[in-house]
Amino acid sequence: MADLLNAFAIAGKAFFGFQAIFFALLAIGLNVHFGYTGLLNFGQIAFAMLGGFGIAISVSQWGLPFWVGVLVGVLAAVVLALLLGLPTLRLRADYLAIVTIATAEGLRLVFRSVSATPVTGGTRGLSAFNRDFVALAPWDTGRRYDLIGTTWSGSELWVVTIGWILVALCSLLVWALMRSPWGRVVKAIREDEDAVRSLGKNVYAYKMQALVLGGIFGAFGGMVYAIGTGSAIPDQYQNANTFLAYAALILGGAARVLGPVIGSMLLLFILQFADTGLRSLIANGVIPAELLSSTDVAQLRYVLVGIGLMLLLVFRPQGIFGDRREVMLDAR
Amino acid sequence: MPADPAPHGAHAARSEEATVPAGGAAPAGATRAQPQRVAQAALRDVPWEVGVAKPDPAIVVDHVTRTFGGLTAVSVDHLEIQRGGITGLIGPNGAGKTTLFNLLTGFDQPNTGTWSFNGRDLGKLSPHQVARLGVVRTFQLTKALSRLTVLQNMLLGAQGQRGESFLRALVPGTWKAQEKANTERAMDLLRRFKLDAKKDDFAGSLSGGQRKLLEMARALMSEPQVVMLDEPMAGVNPALTQSLLGHVKDLREEGMTVIFVEHDMDVVRDISDWVVVMAAGKVIAEGAPDSISQNKAVVDAYLGAHHDAPLSEEEEDRFLAEDQAAERARREDVISSDRGRKRRTGR
CATH class of the missing domain: 1.20.5 (Single alpha-helices involved in coiled-coils or other helix-helix interfaces)
Structure with a gap:
């Protein structure tokens, strides 16, 4: 029982941890792309990687101030969005999907390649770039703090605080946009591009704006991740993260402002709870070691998430916040 | 505008036409009936020939061709559409009617040719630019925006919205007043199309006929000068067809130019001022509605020219x-x- 309580506490920390922020920001971006505009971006992690490395390279390699690094990361994401959008947004939705998935994988391979090592640090990546940021914390970052049964280091707490403020601001921005006529056009594009064109809206420009905006959110996610881990390593930015972010989005409810945020928190909670809980059950002998060894747990928790998602799609296809009527409508 | 579609039956239209040359003032109000009379009177003396010049053309098409591989879908030498009238576009399946619509509205680019609206060249314009000039279209397969409400569908049609720019969208003060005015106008139109009770329903939950009505109402939100309707009556029950017909006639009475594709000849005869017949990509006949059913080229196009040739x-x-x-x-x-x-x- 104490073990389960402990697992609950650890999972509770994951609920608020920087990884949840990372996925929340990725998913907010995907929500703008997929949930509202209907753009299939399968390479959101590429934007995150540019955000993370924007800071890492600027600070560690070029010796620029931290905030300039943030700016570099955002600009890189904007450029990537333009490069991806220019050739594909005039075409059918699936072309963007193909191009983004290839770009995410290709960009990671470029960043970890030997020839890129002088800039990106290759497979070992870059570190020691978040000192300026941690120094801004108004409390002692060397200490450890106990909050509701969990222990946080001072710098961890600082990253998480700023991270959630960022998530709140991004959600606020999405909320403000989606209640405006701009949001109405974008949602209409999701439903039927040609109808929107016939009403005098420049669909291409709107799709581009949405792609850039969601990409910037993704870059913020990558920055939080890089600062949270204290290092930027290309292989951290596997494209599987994009799909986990999609899972979080669908769990929370697409085209809802808080859907991606709550979805990410729950996703991380479930993953962590399954992990710690299963390990303690194995250690206590409740689950016999022949049936399941603790090394299998890391894989099994994703199986559990998968089963959970399947149940969700069967019984609540709209996600936690979604509107069932909306999901049940025919595509046409 | 309170326009009850009920009086606009086939007979009502006939009697109106009859009074027109006499110059009798229609009880509906002289200003509203004006454009219809102008268009019909203007077309009265136009000979029934292919490519004939109209007294006051809104749209002029010249030498437009569009081929898909080896197939020539559209090949129109010269066509003029009279301003303020209802022009019916008919022809067998595959005649190129929808392709011509797509070309005129920028949804497709032709291989050759030019066309203009109010003397302004429309070639090379993209669909949204054409729409902004005041040429708005509907689609053969109705494009209701399913997961938007009926009212949101309507508001989307309004032109020149300040809140549709990204930065101004974030400052509600810049667009709130305009949004309110647009909403009022949208509600007026919805009342006219009897959809006002449905304003908060998802468009995807409407019936097929209601979607047709919504699509037409949404097109009107953009205050167009030319309305192009691609089979507005397809798949609509007879009662609703009458109501749709009434709405189409109302458009003409408000001074809009209407071009519509239709297969039902009764409908075409009932409401159009002028009929253009296409077959195999070409305009094979044009003239007043009554002239069309006797036209040999038209009969041949529908029934096959040489179905009895070997005999x-x-x-x-x-x-x-x-x-x-x-x-x-x-x-x-x-x-x-x-x-x-x-x-x-x-x-």
């Missing part, structure tokens, strides 16, 4: 006589047996 005239007469004889014999058979039955049951 000589004598053969044709002989076959016809045989057929008629057989038919007569059959009918008499039926009648006599019918009589027999009646006699038996009657007594």
Whole structure:
């Protein structure tokens, strides 16, 4: 029982941890792309990687101030969005999907390649770039703090605080946009591009704006991740993260402002709870070691998430916040 | 505008036409009836020839061709559409009507040719630019924006919205007043189309006919000068067809130019001022609605020009006589047996 309580506490920390922020920001971006505009971006992690490395390279390699690094990361994401959008947004939705998935994988391979090592640090990546940021914390970052049964280091707490403020601001921005006529056009594009064109809206420009905006959110996610881990390593930015972010989005409810945020928190909670809980059950002998060894747990928790998602799609296809009527409508 | 579609039956239209040359003031109000009278009167003296010049053309098409591989989908030498009138575009399936619509509205680019609206060249414009000039279209397969509410669908049609720019969208003060005015206008239109009770429903939950109405109402939100309707009556029940017809006539009375594609000849005869017939990508005939059903080229296009070609005239007469004889014999058979039955049951 104490073990389960402990697992609950650890999972509770994951609920608020920087990884949840990372996925929340990725998913907010995907929500703008997929949930509202209907753009299939399968390479959101590429934007995150540019955000993370924007800071890492600027600070560690070029010796620029931290905030300039943030700016570099955002600009890189904007450029990537333009490069991806220019050739594909005039075409059918699936072309963007193909191009983004290839770009995410290709960009990671470029960043970890030997020839890129002088800039990106290759497979070992870059570190020691978040000192300026941690120094801004108004409390002692060397200490450890106990909050509701969990222990946080001072710098961890600082990253998480700023991270959630960022998530709140991004959600606020999405909320403000989606209640405006701009949001109405974008949602209409999701439903039927040609109808929107016939009403005098420049669909291409709107799709581009949405792609850039969601990409910037993704870059913020990558920055939080890089600062949270204290290092930027290309292989951290596997494209599987994009799909986990999609899972979080669908769990929370697409085209809802808080859907991606709550979805990410729950996703991380479930993953962590399954992990710690299963390990303690194995250690206590409740689950016999022949049936399941603790090394299998890391894989099994994703199986559990998968089963959970399947149940969700069967019984609540709209996600936690979604509107069932909306999901049940025919595509046409 | 309170326009009840009920009085606009086929007979109502006839009687209106009859009063037009006499110059009798229609009770509906002289200003509203004005454009219709102008268009009809203007087209009265236009000869029924392909490519004929109209007195006041809104749209002029010249040498437009569009080929898909080896197939020439559209090849129109010259076509003028009269301003303020209802022009029906008919033709068998695959005649190129929808392709012509797509070309005129920028949804497709032609291989050659030019076309203009109010003297302004429309070639090379993209669909949204054409729409901003005041040429708005609907689609053969209705494009209701399913997961937007009916009212949101309507508001989307409004032009020049300040809140549709990214940065101004974030400052509600810049667009709130305009949004309110647009909402009022949208509600007026929804009331006219009897959709006001549905304003908060998802468009995807409407019936097929209601979607057609919504699509037309949404097009009107953009305050167009030319409305192009691609099969507005397809798949709509007869009662709703009458109501749609009334709405189309209302458009003309508000001074809009209407071009519509339709297969139902009764509908075409009822509401159009001018009819253009296409077949195999070409305009094969144009003229007043009554001229079309007698036009040999049109009959050939619909029924096949040479379906009886291998037969000589004598053969044709002989076959016809045989057929008629057989038919007569059959009918008499039926009648006599019918009589027999009646006699038996009657007594």
